[in-house]
Amino acid sequence: MTGAAEMALQPRRFANCVVLSPGGRVDHQNAEGLRAALAPHLAHCATGRDAVVLDCAQLEYISSAGLRILMLAAKQVKTQGGKMTVAAMQPVVAEIFEISRFNLVFQTHDTVRQALASLSPEALAAFGS
Amino acid sequence: MSRPHEPRVGRIRAFGVLFLALLVAASFAEDFPGRQWLRYELFDAYQRIAPRERASAPAVIVAIDEDSLERYGQWPWPRRLIARLLVEIGEARPAAIGLDLLFPEPDRLSAADDELLAVALAQRPTVLAIAGTGEARGVNNLYSAAAFRVTGADPLPFVDRYPRALASIAQIDGSAASRALISAHVDGAVRSVPLVGAIGDTLFPGFGLELLRLASGVTAISVTVDAGGVSKVSIAPDVPTPVDSNAHAWIRFSRHVPARFVSAAEVLERRVAPNVFESKVVLIGVTGIGVVDQALTPHRERVPGVEIHAQLIENIFDGQLLSLPSSARALERGLLVLGGMVLLFVVPRARPLPAVGIFAALVALTAALGVRAFDSYHLLIDVAAPGLGLTLLFGGLLAATLGESERQRRALREVLEHERFAAARLAGELSAANRIQLGMLPDPAQWRDARLEIAALMEPAREVGGDLYDFFKLDERHAGFVIGDVAGKGLPASMIMAIGKALMRSQMLRGGAGLGAVLTRADAEIALDNRESLFITALAGVISLDDGRLEIASAGHELPWLLRAGEAPRSIVVAGGPPLGALEGYAYDVETLALAPGDTLVLITDGVTEAMDKQGRLYGRQRLAALLATIAPGAPATLIADAIRDDVARHADGAEPADDLTVMVLRWRGN
Structure with a gap:
C-alpha cells in the first residue's frame, strides 16, 4: 500500500492548543502517514478540550489525497465539537486550498499567532511568552 | 536435498525395489536369450585381459608341419614313417606320447606298415586318439585302459556322451597303451574340454588327462558325482583338476606359443636335443596347412587342435585350471542386490551426470572384481549378469527419476499457468472495471x-x-x-x-x-x-x-x-x-x-x-x-x-x- 510513509508533526503545546507542523509534500505516497500522525491529536480535539492548529509554514504541497485526510480530520473534529484551524500556508498550498475550496472547510489564518488568538486567549498568552 | 523432494524419491525407490526384485527373480532363469553368449564373451574377456603365462613346459608338440610335409610327402604319411617318429621320440624317454591322430583305415600301400606302427606303439607309453561320433561307421566296442573309481551317482547322464567313436583300426588301436577322447567342447571358441566322456555306456578319459595319468603311473581316475552333476575328477589327490558339472575342465589359455612345437622333420633327422622330450608328455599332431584341425581360442587365435591338449596339460600341471564355484550364482546375485541398493540410494537423489558416474564406477568395480577373481583365484564369476541387471536397473531408475522431475516440472508449470490465468482474470476484471469506467464516458x-x-x-x-x-x-x-x-x-x-x-x-x-x-x-x-x-x-x-x-x-x-x-x-x-x-x-x-x-x-x-x-x-x-x-x-x-x-x-x-x-x-x- 502506498501512502503509509511516516510523517513527523513536531507538536507544540500552547495552553489548550496543539500546534502541528506537517512539512514537505503531502501526496498519495504519504497521505496515510499524515492520517496516522494526526490521529492521536485529533482524539483529544473535542468540546472543552484541545484545539488543533495546523501550521503549514513548512508544507510545500498537498495533493487531493492529502486534502482528503484533512477533510476526514475536519469531519471528525466537527463531530467531536472540537476546533481545528489552518495557519501560515505558503502561496502554493494557499492556492490549492483556494482552488479546492478547502478554505471553506477550514478556517485559515495567515500566522500561527492569529490562529491561536482565534482559539483561546490562554494559548495566545502562552505563545507570546 | 531438501525434504520436499522426499515423496518423489520414495516413489522412485519403491519402483526401483520392485524392479530389482524382478531382476533377481530373472537371474534364476538360466536360459534367457543371450545369457550364455554374454557369459562366454565375459569369460573370453577375462582370458584376454589376464592371459596365462606359460610357466613350465610339461608338454611338447611334435608337429607334422609344413616343413615336414615338404620333406616327407603329403599327409597321410606311410605308417612306417610315424613308427620311425615314435622311435626317435622314444629314444629321449618321454613320460607319455599322445598321438592326436586317427588311423581308421589300413595303410594304403602295405599291411607291413600297420604292423610296424603297432609294434612302435606297443613298446612305448602311448595314448591313441578316439573321437566321439554319431556316424554309423564308428565303433562302440572299445574299452578304456583307464579305470574309473566313481563315487556317488552314475556320471553317464552328465558327461559328454557319444553313441559311437571314430577310432584307429583294431591292429593299431590295440597296440597303444591307452586311448582317449580328443573331442573338445566348441561353442564359437574352445573354452573347456571334457576330462571324462562316454562312448555308449563306457567312460573314457579325455586326451590330456589320460596322458597325465599314464605319465604319472596312476591306474584309476576317480570321479565324484552328486545330484547337480559331476563335482570332482582327479588322478591324484595332490593334482587339483576342477571341473564343471559336465566333467569339463575350463582352460586358462595362454597365447599361442611357438616354443611348444618341434618339427617332426627335425625329430626324424635327429636335429633335436634329446632332453627336449625327456620325462615330458609328447603330443604328435598335424599342423601343416590344408590338413590341420584348427581351434579358436578365447584369445581369438586359431591354433592347431593339438595345442589345446598341450594347454590343458599345462593347466593341470601348473594348477591353473579355472573353476566355476557352485557359490558363483549366489555371489553374482549378491553383487546385483548390493549394487542395486547403491543405485537405489544414489540415483533418485543425484543429478543425471553424477548418477551416470556412480553407475559407471559401480559397473567398473564389478568388472574389476570379476577380473581379479579370474586372475588371482582362477574363478569364473559371471559379473556380466549382475552388470546387465544393474544397467537395466540404472536405466529404469534414471528414466523414472527424469520422468518424475519432468512430472514435477509439468506440475510446476501448471501452477504457474494457473497463477498466470488468475492474474489474467484479475487483470481482466480490472480492465473490465476500466472498460466500465471508460464505457460510461460519452x-x-x-x-x-x-x-x-x-x-x-x-x-x-x-x-x-x-x-x-x-x-x-x-x-x-x-x-x-x-x-x-x-x-x-x-x-x-x-x-x-x-x-x-x-x-x-x-x-x-x-x-x-x-x-x-x-x-x-x-x-x-x-x-x-x-x-x-x-x-x-x-x-x-x-x-x-x-x-x-x-x-x-x-x-x-x-x-x-x-x-x-x-x-x-x-x-x-x-x-x-x-x-x-x-x-x-x-x-x-x-x-x-x-x-x-x-x-x-x-x-x-x-x-x-x-x-x-x-x-x-x-x-x-x-x-x-x-x-x-x-x-x-x-x-x-x-x-x-x-x-x-x-x-x-x-x-x-x-x-x-x-x-x-x-x-x-x-x-x-x-x-
Whole structure:
C-alpha cells in the first residue's frame, strides 16, 4: 500500500492548543502517514478540550489525497465539537486550498499567532511568552 | 536435498525395489536369450585381459608341419614313417606320447606298415586318439585302459556322451597303451574340454588327462558325482583338476606359443636335443596347412587342435585350471542386490551426470572384481549378469527419476499457468472495471452539434481510478458538461464516480433550480452514504449554444483554462464551493462568463498537474500554461487534448502514473 510513509508533526503545546507542523509534500505516497500522525491529536480535539492548529509554514504541497485526510480530520473534529484551524500556508498550498475550496472547510489564518488568538486567549498568552 | 523432494524419491525407490526384485527373480532363469553368449564373451574377456603365462613346459608338440610335409610327402604319411617318429621320440624317454591322430583305415600301400606302427606303439607309453561320433561307421566296442573309481551317482547322464567313436583300426588301436577322447567342447571358441566322456555306456578319459595319468603311473581316475552333476575328477589327490558339472575342465589359455612345437622333420633327422622330450608328455599332431584341425581360442587365435591338449596339460600341471564355484550364482546375485541398493540410494537423489558416474564406477568395480577373481583365484564369476541387471536397473531408475522431475516440472508449470490465468482474470476484471469506467464516458465522436467542438480523453492509471467527464445536450440550445475526480482509488472510488456522474447528469437534465442547486444536491447525495469519506472534486457547466453564455461552477476542482485568440492562456477563477461530499449542505455559487466564438475551454484533472517524473517533480501549472501557449488558435480540440496528454507523458518519462489523467476541450464556434 502506498501512502503509509511516516510523517513527523513536531507538536507544540500552547495552553489548550496543539500546534502541528506537517512539512514537505503531502501526496498519495504519504497521505496515510499524515492520517496516522494526526490521529492521536485529533482524539483529544473535542468540546472543552484541545484545539488543533495546523501550521503549514513548512508544507510545500498537498495533493487531493492529502486534502482528503484533512477533510476526514475536519469531519471528525466537527463531530467531536472540537476546533481545528489552518495557519501560515505558503502561496502554493494557499492556492490549492483556494482552488479546492478547502478554505471553506477550514478556517485559515495567515500566522500561527492569529490562529491561536482565534482559539483561546490562554494559548495566545502562552505563545507570546 | 531438501525434504520436499522426499515423496518423489520414495516413489522412485519403491519402483526401483520392485524392479530389482524382478531382476533377481530373472537371474534364476538360466536360459534367457543371450545369457550364455554374454557369459562366454565375459569369460573370453577375462582370458584376454589376464592371459596365462606359460610357466613350465610339461608338454611338447611334435608337429607334422609344413616343413615336414615338404620333406616327407603329403599327409597321410606311410605308417612306417610315424613308427620311425615314435622311435626317435622314444629314444629321449618321454613320460607319455599322445598321438592326436586317427588311423581308421589300413595303410594304403602295405599291411607291413600297420604292423610296424603297432609294434612302435606297443613298446612305448602311448595314448591313441578316439573321437566321439554319431556316424554309423564308428565303433562302440572299445574299452578304456583307464579305470574309473566313481563315487556317488552314475556320471553317464552328465558327461559328454557319444553313441559311437571314430577310432584307429583294431591292429593299431590295440597296440597303444591307452586311448582317449580328443573331442573338445566348441561353442564359437574352445573354452573347456571334457576330462571324462562316454562312448555308449563306457567312460573314457579325455586326451590330456589320460596322458597325465599314464605319465604319472596312476591306474584309476576317480570321479565324484552328486545330484547337480559331476563335482570332482582327479588322478591324484595332490593334482587339483576342477571341473564343471559336465566333467569339463575350463582352460586358462595362454597365447599361442611357438616354443611348444618341434618339427617332426627335425625329430626324424635327429636335429633335436634329446632332453627336449625327456620325462615330458609328447603330443604328435598335424599342423601343416590344408590338413590341420584348427581351434579358436578365447584369445581369438586359431591354433592347431593339438595345442589345446598341450594347454590343458599345462593347466593341470601348473594348477591353473579355472573353476566355476557352485557359490558363483549366489555371489553374482549378491553383487546385483548390493549394487542395486547403491543405485537405489544414489540415483533418485543425484543429478543425471553424477548418477551416470556412480553407475559407471559401480559397473567398473564389478568388472574389476570379476577380473581379479579370474586372475588371482582362477574363478569364473559371471559379473556380466549382475552388470546387465544393474544397467537395466540404472536405466529404469534414471528414466523414472527424469520422468518424475519432468512430472514435477509439468506440475510446476501448471501452477504457474494457473497463477498466470488468475492474474489474467484479475487483470481482466480490472480492465473490465476500466472498460466500465471508460464505457460510461460519452464518445466525443458521437457529438453532433457543430456549434460546439468537443474533445475528451481519459488515461486510467493502473489501479481503478475515479476520474470522470461527461457532456450532453440539455435541450436544443444548451449543452451541459462535467469533469470530476474522486479523491481515492479502487472500486469504492469507481462506485462514487459512477454515482456522482449519474447524479450530476440527472440533476442537470432536470434543470430548473440552476447549476448551484445541482451541485448542492449532488453534494448532499454523495455525503449521504459515504463511509469511505470520499469526495469528488468537480467542475460543471452549461453552455448556451446560441450565444456562448457559460454558466460554470466548481466543487473544489482544478481551474479550467481559457484559450482565446490574441490572449495568453489563463486559468479562469470559477465560483463554487468545496468538493462534493466534503461539507454537507453547502450552497455553491455559480460563475457566468460570455464566450467569444472560437473561445476554447481546457478542463483537466489533477492527473495532469500532479503527474510526476521519476524524481517526483510535478508537471505543474506553469508547464501546462507554457504548453497551451504554443498551441495555434483554431487548432482542433482533439489536437489540444492529445498535446496535453503527450506532454505529460514526456514529463513522466516512463514513471508509472499515480492517478487517472483526464482532459476535456470545449470550443464554442459561435452560432
